[in-house]
Amino acid sequence: MGRKLLLDKAHIEGIRYYKTYRENGGYAAAEKVFKTMKPDEVTEEVKKSGLRGRGGAGFPTGLKWSFLAKPEGVPRYLVCNADESEPGTFKDRYLMEFLPHLLIEGLLISSYALGANTTYIYIRGEYAWIPDILEEAIRDAKAAGWLGKNIQGSGFDLEIYVQRGAGAYICGEETALLESLEGKRGTPRIKPPFPAVKGLYQCPTVVNNVETLATVVPIINIGGEEYAKYGTGKSTGTKLISACGNINKPGVYEIEMNISVEEFIYSEEYCGGIPNGKRLKACIPGGSSVPIVPANLLLTTAKGEKRMMTYESLSDGGFQTGTMMGSGGFIVLDEDQCVVRHTLTLARFYHHESCGQCSPCREGTGWMEKVLKNIENGKGKMSDIDLLWDIQRRIEGNTICPLGDAAAWPVAAAIRHFRDEFEWHVNNPSEALTRNFGLAHYADPLPVPAPAAV
Numbered sequence: 459m460g461r462k463l464l465l466d467k468a469h470i471e472g473i474r475y476y477k478t479y480r481e482n483g484g485y486a487a488a489e490k491v492f493k494t495m496k497p498d499e500v501t502e503e504v505k506k507s508g509l510r511g512r513g514g515a516g517f518p519t520g521l522k523w524s525f526l527a528k529p530e531g532v533p534r535y536l537v538c539n540a541d542e543s544e545p546g547t548f549k550d551r552y553l554m555e556f557l558p559h560l561l562i563e564g565l566l567i568s569s570y571a572l573g574a575n576t577t578y579i580y581i582r583g584e585y586a587w588i589p590d591i592l593e594e595a596i597r598d599a600k601a602a603g604w605l606g607k608n609i610q611g612s613g614f615d616l617e618i619y620v621q622r623g624a625g626a627y628i629c630g631e632e633t634a635l636l637e638s639l640e641g642k643r644g645t646p647r648i649k650p651p652f653p654a655v656k657g658l659y660q661c662p663t664v665v666n667n668v669e670t671l672a673t674v675v676p677i678i679n680i681g682g683e684e685y686a687k688y689g690t691g692k693s694t695g696t697k698l699i700s701a702c703g704n705i706n707k708p709g710v711y712e713i714e715m716n717i718s719v720e721e722f723i724y725s726e727e728y729c730g731g732i733p734n735g736k737r738l739k740a741c742i743p744g745g746s747s748v749p750i751v752p753a754n755l756l757l758t759t760a761k762g763e764k765r766m767m768t769y770e771s772l773s774d775g776g777f778q779t780g781t782m783m784g785s786g787g788f789i790v791l792d793e794d795q796c797v798v799r800h801t802l803t804l805a806r807f808y809h810h811e812s813c814g815q816c817s818p819c820r821e822g823t824g825w826m827e828k829v830l831k832n833i834e835n836g837k838g839k840m841s842d843i844d845l846l847w848d849i850q851r852r853i854e855g856n857t858i859c860p861l862g863d864a865a866a867w868p869v870a871a872a873i874r875h876f877r878d879e880f881e882w883h884v885n886n887p888s889e890a891l892t893r894n895f896g897l898a899h900y901a902d903p904l905p906v907p908a909p910a911a912v
């Protein structure tokens with residue numbers, strides 16, 4: 459059994475509630491911090507741990523914290539990014555729903571380290587039932603003296619507020635999130651200035667993912683150096699992976715970052731293999747924004763090494779032959795799946811979610827959806843494949859925020875690795891709609907009936 463640091467107590471009945479969490483070692487890390495550590499020492503431990511942000515980019519958390527500006531008399535904020543809207547990613551939901559006090563304890567320790575007296579949890583609107591769970595946990599933590607004024611006699615004050623989003627994927631991008639938190643339309647800001655200098659209400663702000671902040675608890679409990687002994691290389695510790703698609707056991711798994719992709723997919727401890735003995739065709743291992751990789755390059759890198767579930771190994775070979783860890787949304791496709799149809803589904807998502815601020819993304823995502831729809835529906839031309847390639851190339855790197863890249867990469871990777879499948883759709887227009895790929899093909903919404911004549 460793989461070692462666990464975040465979900466080790468998830469099986470305990472009632473762990474969602476303060477009493478049970480506390481009886482099972484909860485808030486011991488916070489106690490240790492308030493009794494024995496100065497704020498900078500907490501940041502030092504996080505640096506030693508090698509923790510990388512779990513929201514997608516994998517930026518070193520301790521380093522990010524050390525960038526926080528500390529001008530005299532200006533408040534600082536910590537914002538917990540719980541927007542989790544990336545298709546395939548649902549690990550933060552699990553943490554918030556079943557281990558809310560782990561997150562509250564992580565926020566408490568992190569806020570202390572950063573000198574933030576007000577902390578926000580920005581949660582996606584579709585997680586409609588979770589704010590109640592978080593607010594109950596905040597109330598109970600406050601009643602037990604872990605929030606409010608002069609916490610545990612330390613002189614440190616903290617309030618945590620939960621803010622619901624309204625269902626926009628772009629509000630997961632940290633500066634769009636801050637705009638939304640300020641009550642404005644959620645469009646990304648031009649950087650610099652970075653949030654560490656001018657963030658929420660133009661004050662220094664750290665934005666971190668739910669899992670990142672929850673992980674601060676085991677880091678303090680066992681110490682940064684000990685934490686760094688888990689995992690391998692620059693992928694220290696454990697990582698939550700939400701696994702879905704054609705696997706026998708979809709769910710949220712905590713892995714130590716030293717297992718192979720093959721073990722993750724086929725072992726009984728994790729995904730349990732592919733249903734009905736089907737063959738693996740491809741995988742999107744880090745949420746919908748990362749490049750799809752075909753099975754041969756997924757299990758073994760282009761260098762012929764076993765592909766591991768680590769930041770380094772998943773991205774080995776760059777986008778030519780590799781992909782990314784991203785947010786850990788692991789989507790498996792079996793031999794029956796149509797890559798063109800999947801790519802269309804993703805393109806439709808990004809077109810819908812583009813905030814419209816930058817024209818390459820606003821216009822390009824719409825064109826990609828349109829061209830893909832034609833190819834998928836047997837109305838495509840061979841030149842459309844090159845057109846599609848050209849459109850994604852013009853979006854990548856040409857937008858204020860990385861949503862443009864996130865929309866371009868899946869299309870680029872699908873063409874790079876599965877061009878023959880696109881060509882097959884063009885060459886077999888009458889069969890394109892009927893070919894059995896296992897699931898129903900993408901269908902247009904039913905036409906709206908014309909209004910009756912009066």
Ligand SMILES: Cc1cc2nc3c(=O)[nH]c(=O)nc-3n(C[C@H](O)[C@H](O)[C@H](O)COP(=O)(O)O)c2cc1C
Nearest residue numbers: 511512513539541542543630631632666667670861
């Ligand atoms: C379009 C878009 C959506 C994003 N959605 C999320 C999200 O839902 N949750 C998240 O933690 N980070 C998301 N990010 C990344 C954040 O901008 C930011 O990098 C992250 O919250 C930093 O936290 P971390 O360092 O702990 O990973 C998104 C980025 C983009 C461009």
